[in-house]
Amino acid sequence: MTLKIKQKIPLKIKKIGINGEGVGNFKGTTVFVTGALKGEDVYAEITSLAPNFATAKVLKLNKKSPHRVVPMCEIYKQCGGCQIMHLAYPQQLLFKQDLLRQALKKFRPEGFETYEVRKTIGMKNPEHYRAxxxxxxxxxxxxxxxxxxxxxxxxxxxxxxxxxxxxxxxxxxxxxxxxxxxxxxxxxxxxxxxxxxxxxxxxxxxxxxxxxxxxxxxxxxxxxxxxxxxxxxxxxxxxxxxxxxxxxxxxxxxxxxxxxxxxxxxxLEGVLDYTFELSPRAFYQLNPEQTNTLYTEAVKAMDARLDDDLIDAYSGTGTIGRAFLGKVRSIRGMDVIPESIDDARVNVPGGIYEVGTAESLIPQWVADGFKATALIVDPPRTGLDDKLLDTIVATKPAKMVYVSCNVSTLARDLVKLAQVYDVKYIQSVDMFPHTARTEAVVKLVRK
Incomplete structure (x- = not known):
């Protein structure tokens, strides 16, 4: 690498990266440029160097993207909570669809080239959405x-x-x-x-x-x-x-x-056609309006039957599991936060919810004679635990829905899941407008 800190370079931005930064190439070195957009020509200053890439800041925009807008927030640059508010909202939705494709290309799960990555479902009014x-x-x-x-x-x-x-x-x-x-x-x-x-x-x-x-x-x-x-x-x-x-x-x-x-x-909170309890520490989605969309897509992807036995892994307060009440024969779930399980036991009448990890409880349930035909997972940003992935591959529920808030860990986990499941489609849902994050619902069916 011939680049140096504070070196000033011209750069053509080829795409937007997974953290919302512009990505260009200078003499064989990938350069990530905060605030730059796809299609822009920038004059940038190198701010840091790593063995395989560099980061830079924009000094001058020589050619602006037609999709660049003035951020509405006065502290946009200082805060850093929103990374792409300078990108017009319709283009944000296209970018989030591309985020999934970038992650799949990086981790390359079996058959990823033919996965159906559906258009991102956005919001009519993408402001003041965080509850x-x-x-x-x-x-x-x-x-x-x-x-x-x-x-x-x-x-x-x-x-x-x-x-x-x-x-x-x-x-x-x-x-x-x-x-x-x-x-x-x-x-x-x-x-x-x-x-x-x-x-x-x-x-x-x-x-x-x-x-x-x-x-x-x-x-x-x-x-x-x-x-x-x-x-x-x-x-x-x-x-x-x-x-x-x-x-x-x-x-x-x-x-x-x-x-x-x-x-x-x-x-008390509500989603779809039901209400449920939320204790202070219990997890619930940050964007309630889009949660209706997300859960609708999850129910659609599962295609549940009345003879299905469902596991609701990473259940939180049982809000997703509750959506399947009356649509399946039985529901079991787990979470590591006791207060969340207390809520889930109230929110999902007749469901069996236990404190613990999925990777420890599912094998225990199998040993006790319970075998799920359907599985829904909604893990944290770290994705599925390796032991849980091994458990899923070993037990092979007939159908599975993966709800993800991190495209990278989703694509990583699909490497193992695609060994036993066909990925029918991935539906992106914009839960976090103006940020470089998206939520995804993945429909998987056992091969």
Missing amino acids: KLQFQTRFLGEKVRAGLFAENSHRLVEIKNCLAQDETTQAIITEITELLTFHRIPIYNERKFDGIRTVMVRRAHQTGQVQIIFISSERVELTRTIASLTEKFPEIKTVALNINRKNTSEIYSNTSETEILWGERAI
């Missing part, structure tokens, strides 16, 4: 501020009007910062390591009910703060506290239960 926020708190300039860390740093970017965030949750977090300042509540500091470090606010799309978790490195007195907050926002139904004393990037402590300080154990 849950997790903002860091810091005491800066004599005031508590909340927001996100700038990319690759612990420098807080205060967020007062996020265009991706539900407007009610944004208003509540803004009020929380005012109350924490007024009541002099201890705020986490990386040197002193004490006080509130993160606040989670979630609003149910269907009912409007709100729950809050304060994550703190020590127990704090929040009685007056909660009283003022709930008086101003009567839609708040739950306020909880999670103590996390670890000096790590993990948001929650998994060693202590989340304590309800005020209100109900859970809020």
Whole structure:
């Protein structure tokens, strides 16, 4: 590699990469350029070097893409939460379809060239779609501020009007910062390591009910703060506290239960034609509107029968499993978060839900005489555990639906799954407008 740090180069951008950056080639070296778009000619400065690639920033746009737009957010560049807001929304949907193709080409599961990758299903109004926020708190300039860390740093970017965030949750977090300042509540500091470090606010799309978790490195007195907050926002139904004393990037402590300080154990949310309970720590999709689309596609892909026995792996609160109630003979599921399983047992009447991992429970169920004919998985961004993949290949349920939030780990997992399943199609769903992420529903049928 002949490139050097701070070297200035002309570059033609050939595509948009999986993190939303422009990708070009300079004398045989791949260069990733933040903020550049496919089809643009840029004059760029090299910012870092690696053995097989370089990164750069745009100094000048010599030729602009016709699909470039001015980002609506005033802190777009500082925040980094949205990577492609400078790309017109219809083109974002095409890019997310291409994301899947890029990942498949990289990992090359059997027959990937002929997979049907369907057009991304987008939103009519792709703003204010996030129903849950997790903002860091810091005491800066004599005031508590909340927001996100700038990319690759612990420098807080205060967020007062996020265009991706539900407007009610944004208003509540803004009020929380005012109350924490007024009541002099201890705020986490990386040197002193004490006080509130993160606040989670979630609003149910269907009912409007709100729950809050304060994550703190020590127990704090929040009685007056909660009283003022709930008086101003009567839609708040739950306020909880999670103590996390670890000096790590993990948001929650998994060693202590989340304590309800005020209100109900859970809020009510709805999707498709049913409602369900959500406790504060339980996982649920960030974009409730598109969750209806996602679950509709998952049900369609499964093509369930009344004699099917379904496993709902990575079940969370059982929201996907609930969609199959009355469509299959039996439902079993699992999750590692006990509170989620408590919710699932309420949300899926007649279902069997247990705390544990899929890779440990499924073999146990098989040994006990239960064998699934249908399997749905909705794993975290890390994808399926290797042991679970081996278990799936060994037990071979007749049909499977893979719901993925990470195109790379999906394509990686399909390498093994394609040994025993035909990939009928992949349906992309835009759960995260203006970001370089997409959700996908994959229909698999045993060979």
